[in-house]
Amino acid sequence: MYKINEIFLSIQGESISQGYPTVFVRFTGCNLRCSYCDTKYAYYDGTIYNKDDVIKEINKYGYKRVCITGGEPLLQHNIQDIIDMLKGYEMSIETNGSIDLSQFKLHKNHRFVMDMKVPSSNCSDKMYFKNFDYLKEEDEIKFVIGDRNDYNWSKEIIKKYYKKGLIIFTPIFDIINIKDIVKWVLDDRLDVRVQVQLQKFIWGKNERGV
Template structure:
């Protein structure tokens, strides 16, 4: 079977503004992949757990190309649950796109094409899924990658701070991102804690949730 005929179950493909990471603000095509084995209690894309249709990699490439946008993010759900996401990302890189992968810290990132910018979301205690983190992934981080911590409490912050310092994450990757759970914690608190502890991390908000309704899909 040719690479273009392989299939993925895709929830949606859309064109919007990148709302997170160091790529925030740039126009971006998002390919949202179906299925996730985690159930973070703050998840804002539960519709991607099961909704989706099978599409060939060729069809996905054509859908992305129609937007004429050089930046593409593969997100979910959890993209790495479907093995054919790996050749898709390589095909996108071969076509000249800058490719981002949004993935949890629960799956092996070592097989991802090294040209891809991996944004790994390590799960904090407040997510309810902290025991799913695959700590060996830290050894595979490069200067192209980013590590995100989503937090809703002081406990989450202190846990994240400990991991940043223990693994010297700022020296391992492009950026370490601290992000508040939308609506659960005052973002200013996290900023004040970062400043007090003099952490070398980047604070971020989910910009798309301030431009559109926080529950709007396809943005």
């Protein structure tokens, strides 16, 4: 059984799949309390599903592209069963960087999107840096940046731990101008992808189910 906050169809607002129609499965519960969290409603609220009902709900939308998110979806008991049932789907799993990824087995066309929590989140000390050893080329590493200190911290983490994967720098919405991040990246000659949260530009920062 799984506690799920919402299942909905939208376009992917972030990551390498940005802009593509995607079915989102937002699981309830998180072990972190980031200062800039935009899904606090997923901390506790949700409905109980069995795994067959989850797949049935996903399939009703007619797309084979799925994003498993939260909260922190990897806290769910038996989440591997859902991962296995989505073999054959294109799937991303958004995880907060604090969970040991080595205990999960992904399939072809599956990838992790690991959101490394920067200092302004107040959760950067909760990161499990060993995860960098487990990421593959197709996985993604996201840094959501709110100020120059966050940017500098992210640079150091990349320098110290990075091995494989696509690196994404995203501004905290309404906190920092993306132009600043672009300037810093270009000045430092970093080979990272700078990206906005597209969904917030389309629907606004407080809209749910999008």
